[in-house]
Every structure is written in C-alpha cells, then in structure tokens.
Amino acid sequence: MKFMSISGAALLGLVIALTGCSESGGGGDGGNPPTTALTVSGTITGNDASITLALNSAEETFAGSEFTFTKTLESNDIYAVAFVSIPNDQSCVVANGVGIITADIVDVEVTCSSALATLQYDDASLTGSFAIGDYNGDGMSDLAMPIKTTPTHSLGANNDMVRFIYGTGAGGFSGLSDVSAINTRSAVGINNFIATELNGDAYDDVSYSNDRLQTFTGNNTNIPANNFSSSVNVGSTQYSFDIDGDGDNDILSNIHGSNIRHYAIFRNNGDGSFAAIEYFGSWLFDTDPNTPSIRRIYNFTVEDVNGDGRQDIIAVVDDAAVNGSVFGIAVYLGNNVGGFDDPIATQAIDQGIWLGEANPVIRAMASEDFDADGDNDLVITSSTDYVQVYLNDGSGSFSEGQKVTGGTKPVDVKVADINSNGSLDLISASETTKNVVVHYGNGDGTFTDSSNPANTWLNIKLDNDVELIDLGVGDFDGDSYPDIVIGESSSHLTAAGSIQIIRSPGQ
Helix, strand or coil: CCCCCCCHHHHHHHHHHHHHHHHCCCCCCCCCCCCCCECEEEEEECCCCCEEEEECCEEEEECCCEEECCCCECCCCEEEEEEEECCCCEEEEEECCEEECCCCEEEEEEEEEECEEEEECCCEEECECCEEECCCCCCCCEEEEEEEECCCCCCCCCCEEEEEEEECCCCCEEEEEEEECCCCCCCCCCEEEEEECCCCCCCCEEEEEEEEEEEEECCCCCCCEEEEECCCCECCCEEEECCCCCCCCEEEEECCCCCCCCEEEECECCCCCECCCEEECCHHHCCCCCCCCCCEEEEEEEECCCCCCCCEEEEEEEEEEECCEEEEEEEECECCCCCECCCCCEEECCHHHHCCCCCCCCCCEECCCCCCCCCCCEEEECCCCEEEEEEECCCCCEEEEEEEECCCCEEEEEEECCCCCCCCEEEEEECCCCEEEEECECCCCCECCCCCCHHHCEEEECCCCEEEEEEEEECCCCCCCCEEEEEEEECCCCCCCEEEEECCCCC
16 A cells, blocks of 8 residues: 655645745855755654655665665755655654755654554444544544443443544544443444534534434543433434524434434534424325325435535435336425425436345435535445446436446445545445445546556455444544544454554555
8 A cells, every 4th residue: 555645736835835945045255165965864663664765756765763865965955755655554654854954864754553453342342333523622533432341341241332432643542431321223333423513612522323312422521421312213314413503503313214204303402402303204294296205214414405505405215206116316405494395306216226135225325516516416325336426416406427336235435535636535335345445536526446447446355254334534643634444343353343444545
C-alpha cells in the first residue's frame, strides 16, 4: 500500500511560499557566498524494513533507524522530504521535512506504524453498528458501540452495554468506559448507532436504536450519561438533525415493522429531552387518491434533494402502483412547518437489484452530490455484485446511473473523499467476497470499479470468516485523510467481534 506524507498540491504550495522567502532580502555588493554542500538527515522509528524517501524528487532507499540523503543542497535551497513507498500495512508521518536549508539538516523525523489497527476485547461481544464522535470534548475522534459482556467482564456475562473507546488523535486509543443499556435485539448487527449533539454542550452524544430509542450524553468524565429511553419500538434506521429549525437536533426514525406507521419524530426540547413522539406516513390512514399507497419502508436516508435548504427523506418503499412493480424510491420533502410532505409519486427501481433474495433488502443507502452539479444524488446497495447510483435532476427526481461493481453482496456503502482530491468516493463492504472497496470518484457521477484496471480502485481483503456489521469513515490519526472503520463478528475471535481501522488508505 502506498502512502504519501504530504499531498502534491500542499507540497507545491509550501515550495512556492518558501521560494518567496528564500528570494527576499539581499543588499551588500551583490557577491555570492562560497558554495557549501549541505546534507539532509534524520531518524526512522517504527519500521524494520526498507523505506524509500525523496528529497526534492530525488529518491533514495534506506534501512535502519537513521538516514542521510546522498543528494546535497546549497545554502538557501529549499528542501522537501516526502515518501515514495513504504512497507505494506504501514503508515508513516514526516516531521520537520520541509524548509530552507542554511546548515546541515539533522532533525527530520519519520515515524511509522501499522496502517491497520484492530480493537478486540475478550470481555465483550460486538452486537451492532458503531458511531464516530468526540464524546469527551478533547477534539479527538472516539468510538461508541453496543456490546454484550462475556464471563471475563467485571460485571459478568450477558449484560447489554454501550462501550465508549477514546481516541488519542494519533491513530491509537486510550481508555474506555461501559454504560448500561436497555436490552438489545438478539440479532447481531441489527442495532444502530449515530453520533449527534442533543443538549447544547461541547460534547457529542449518541442515539441508539435497538427496538427502543436510547440516548447517551457525552461529558468530560469519560463516562457518558444514559439520558433518555423511549417507550415505543423504533426501527434500525435513524438520523439526527434540526427538523423544525429551532436550533437543536431532533431524531427521525423508522418504525419497527413499518406496516402501520412508517416514521417517528422525536422533537428535542433543547436539553436532550424529547416531546411526545409524532408519527407520520401511514398507508392505513391515507385517503388521498393522488398519493401512492406506500405499505412498507425498506430503508431511508436524509438529504436536501431539491435545494430549498430543508432536509428531505429518500426512501426505498413498497408501492404496488409503481409502473407495475412493487418497489420504488419515494421522496418526502421537508416543509416549512417542521415536518415532511407525503410523496406525490414513486420512482421505479430495477428489480434485479434484489436478485437471489427471498425478500427485498436494502442494507444501506447514502446521499451526496456525486456529479458536482449542486444537488444530492443517491447510492444504494444490491444483493448481487454492485452498488447502484441514482442521479438527481435537482428536483428530487432520480435517474439510474452507474452500477458500481467491486464485491459480492455489498452490505454497506459510505461516501467520503478518501484521497482528498475534491471528488467524492464510494466505500463499499461486501459480505460474500469479504472485502472493502474504495471506488474513486471521477467528479461526474461515475466511479472506478472492478471493470477498470486494478490500480484505479482499492480492494482491501478481509478474513474469510468475518461477518460484516458496520462500515464507517473518520480521521483518527489527525492527518486530514479519512480512515476506514470496519465492525465485524468472527468465529475465530476470542469474543464475537472486533473493530478494524484502515488508516489513510487514500494517501
């Protein structure tokens, strides 16, 4: 895996800035000082194999804990040290690597560590998805996840809890806390976590759906407080945003089963408590003949799809009236009274997306602007070998785009600019082929995939016996490149679950 310590654009900017500095000044009689050959050297830690570095684009390979470039520079030259290649499964950071040389440089520091971090605990099993947030207010990314304790836990076995793991900001973790939760659903992976901010302080909070909705508020004690538990069943999909424009984040969830009522709104009182639950989207009480009779919500995501500044719901639904088929995309537009309007129509979906499934399953959806036209598009997982892109025309009407191939039976998809080039990429995780694929975006709504040369997309192979639970993206090592987080269960692990973090794969 190839990593670069600094992007080309950033390096060019530094060189230009430093060039301006080196050319300033002057005076005297215009004579030049004698030419002196100056060297650049430093130390390498955390790496026991060879490493290739470049000094102003001149490459050299080093082994051991110290290095000195054979290339020499003259006084007032610019020096810039960057990676060319490093050992597999390592991530390295260069410190003191750019400047103007006036004497021998001896303090360049190259620090390497594994590009893959694994969090595994023998006192707990991972039972659902995780959420990335800053739960103790230190500016570092942390993790929260549902667990069931094993006999080695200090509280004994079979306790349903939420585990908070605190990031150091350098790619590692230091300290954890377990907080009691209401009973979780028995199926591994069914529980859903999101990070949000509910009570107006400086700490991220967690909303957790596991038949009931439960929230935990972050604080500076490293022990988040169990704040709220609903009295009604909710589904496994939830989003938190300011639905009614009053300045605090509310929670939108689907309803478990979703046969009678489809959605629930938990309106925040501003302190993390909630008003009475509001329901909407029910085919049983829908008497308008001009709206579709939506009987079931398979999954949904939230984005502004018509450019009015309000968040909308984009759902995959069951509607027997959609072009002779039963499944389609329905858009519930956010309105100016803090709610959502019923969809006026549904848009058909290619039924081949569920090939091989006894029942339709949409395991994941995401919405962002893939083609840089100013409106948010859609991607959903299939049960075959692709994730399906739908492009938005700006009004919330979607047309079928690319089938992005990479793994068999994708169970999750996320959107991020993995290589920091300004174009959004797709990250998919597939259950059958046990791999995570980065599909690099072209900026026009298309992505690299398995039909392209292997060096244009990134395929990360996982162990063959893992069960993929969740996929996430965050920056845990502070290098401004996204890290990929994978939640998995596995029969070969001491406990039934682990978290793997792939550091900065786009560097």
